[in-house]
Amino acid sequence: MPTYQGFNSTCIGYSHIKDGSQCQDYSGFFCGEGFSVASAADGHGSEKYFRSGEGARIAVEAAIDSVKGFLSEKENANLLIENHSQILEQLAGTITTRWVTGVEKHCHDNPFSESESDLIRKFYNIDLENINEHVEDYSKLTFDNERAITRIYGTTLVVGVITDSFAFALNNGDGVVVVIDNEKKCSIPPETVNDQLFAGLTTSMSDIDVVKKSFKYYFTADVPRAIFLATDGVRDSYKLNGFFTLISELLALFEENVETAQKKLEEWLPKISEKGSEDDMSLAGIIKK
8 A cells, every 4th residue: 555755845935035024825735544635825915915824824724624534534535536526626615615714713813903904994995993893794795706804815725635546636826736657757737727827817715606717626547656736936936847857856855865855845945936936935745655
């Protein structure tokens, strides 16, 4: 029976260091019995999405917890093999519901400051004296095809999973899924590429009808050697061949020594950001031993 190893690393972007803003990326992984899952998210980052860093964290945690719960039910694996399109949409729905619940809880536990309330009034045309007294009503409103309260936490999300008998990925936004086959060839499955990205715009966890319109789905019964995930800050720092070279080098390092590879990755990401996109950076992956 295969065993798995995983990794993740996130660093603040060079431009964010210069302007004093916070990191809006987040990443994580989990290796269980018979499966492994990794996830990364990139909060939208502007003043309009002033809690998007928390949104990214909540999204990654929601994704990993949802996959763990889904694969703990043995019959779900059979259902996924029989009808992966429908079942992956259901899983995306579970992730989204868990994310919305997490966002609402964070909002309840962390009332808006006066400066945050001013941003809500500025960007969302909410003319209320005390925003916190109306959060429940506000959460029911929508603006420009997005949920109002969750929009403040808006983020992308990419998820990769390898099991003993299949692998899959979900992608909402401009993150990248790289599948490495058993001959160590890298590819980006076209099913995971979002055709709604243009002029710096991206889909979001805060979109309305996110399961049907924002998520992209990939499934294969040909279990790969590894799946790596990257936020756009990493991908935008390279031409495609250079990006694949980075992924291949990391795979070789992690297969040789996990601790050394993790240390190298944490050293590399800030340098890649400084010399490349200057954006926040996240890389996460799962590898079949």
